[in-house]
Amino acid sequence: MSAPETMPWWIALPVAAFLLLGSTLTLLGALGLVRLKSFYDRLHAPALGTSWGAAAILIASLLSWSWLQDRVFIHELVIGICVMVTTPVTMMLLGRAALHRDRQDAPPPARETAQD
Amino acid sequence: MTTLLWFALSYAQIALALAACLAALRILLGPRAQDRVLALEALYVATMLLFIVTGMRMGTPFLFEAALVIAVAGFVSTVSAAKFLLRGEVIE
Amino acid sequence: MTRLFPHPLLTLALTLMWLMLTRFSLGHLLLGAAVAILAGLAFARLEPQPPRLRAIWPLIRLAAVVSVDILRSNWAVALRMLHDGGARPRRSGFVAIPLRLRDPVGLALLALVVAAIPGTVWIDYDPGTGVLLLHVFELQDAEALRAEICARYETRLLEAFG
Incomplete structure (x- = not known):
């Protein structure tokens, strides 16, 4: 078990900072998902978690694992690329689906008013 | 310095768990199907990050495999759900 | 050569990813290369012309x-x-x-x-x-x-x- 105790301060400090940044951004994104009023606004909320939220936590993990295992740990990179490439596909499909469904339901196309 | 790291790890775990709960709340609230699919996307991203942070805390690299599986499974499920909303059938 | 590697960059990237996710050994190199070549061939069926990059x-x-x-x-x-x-x-x-x-x-x-x-x-x-x-x-x-x-x-x- 674990080893974060042996970490020197100059690596623990950036790891802690990236962890705080990443988890706060993800939490704010989820908060926006609940708070915002219209669907198209909410579509922007998870982008906080998938862009810098995920990136910061992955950087923190990369730093700490590379220190602990004495080799560059690359799993984070694969996960990061996977998230980065797959999010646009989901968002694009969801946006198109929402527009399609709104056009089907209501004759005037969705503008920035709430379409709940 | 290690107390700072422990504090950051605990804070990250709590914040990510809270984010997953908020996303689950939006899944329950709806009101429409696309809201639920969007919240599912946020839920799986938060859960994946939570797995990574937990793996850092426990010192086991095996949770990465779980995180990778969550990322891929979450992507496939949200895309197929979104595709279903778009056309009403998943594979044309 | 081009028939075996229709998408050389994709094949190379997949092989590298395979090696990074596992520990480096000759067996993993061969296995990863085989998977990457198959994936490249499958991708060529989906997407006939490879992307042409003019400047990086x-x-x-x-x-x-x-x-x-x-x-x-x-x-x-x-x-x-x-x-x-x-x-x-x-x-x-x-x-x-x-x-x-x-x-x-x-x-x-x-x-x-x-x-x-x-x-x-x-x-x-x-x-x-x-x-x-x-x-x-x-x-x-x-x-x-x-x-x-x-x-x-x-x-x-x-x-x-x-």
Whole structure:
């Protein structure tokens, strides 16, 4: 078990900072998902978690694992690329689906008013 | 310095768990199907990050495999759900 | 050679990824290369012509510009999540952007950029007219946004893919 105790301060400090940044951004994104009023606004909320939220936590993990295992740990990179490439596909499909469904339901196309 | 790291790890775990709960709340609230699919996307991203942070805390690299599986499974499920909303059938 | 490796970059990247995810050994090198070659052949069935990249420098500059933009708009959108509906009301809306970029790989990269930047979501693209429909979280000036997307991202992708 674990080893974060042996970490020197100059690596623990950036790891802690990236962890705080990443988890706060993800939490704010989820908060926006609940708070915002219209669907198209909410579509922007998870982008906080998938862009810098995920990136910061992955950087923190990369730093700490590379220190602990004495080799560059690359799993984070694969996960990061996977998230980065797959999010646009989901968002694009969801946006198109929402527009399609709104056009089907209501004759005037969705503008920035709430379409709940 | 290690107390700072422990504090950051605990804070990250709590914040990510809270984010997953908020996303689950939006899944329950709806009101429409696309809201639920969007919240599912946020839920799986938060859960994946939570797995990574937990793996850092426990010192086991095996949770990465779980995180990778969550990322891929979450992507496939949200895309197929979104595709279903778009056309009403998943594979044309 | 080209029949066995229709997408050399894809095959190479997959082999490298396989080696990074496992521990390096000869057996894993052979297995990873076999999987990568099969994936390249399968991908050639889906996508007949490989992407033609004309220049790599515009892409590197694009990556630098985009990472700065992601930081900036992350900050702006995160603040908005905390104080939404405060003193300055926020307007969001749809913006239609006519694009000159037609290359599918270039468009895919543009979609990646737009999705990675919080505050813009790619909604729809019409391949006939080349008009892209975006939804913008905080819309102040649609004309300025159109010019910014063209200047910052599209011209560099045009340089790279033509």
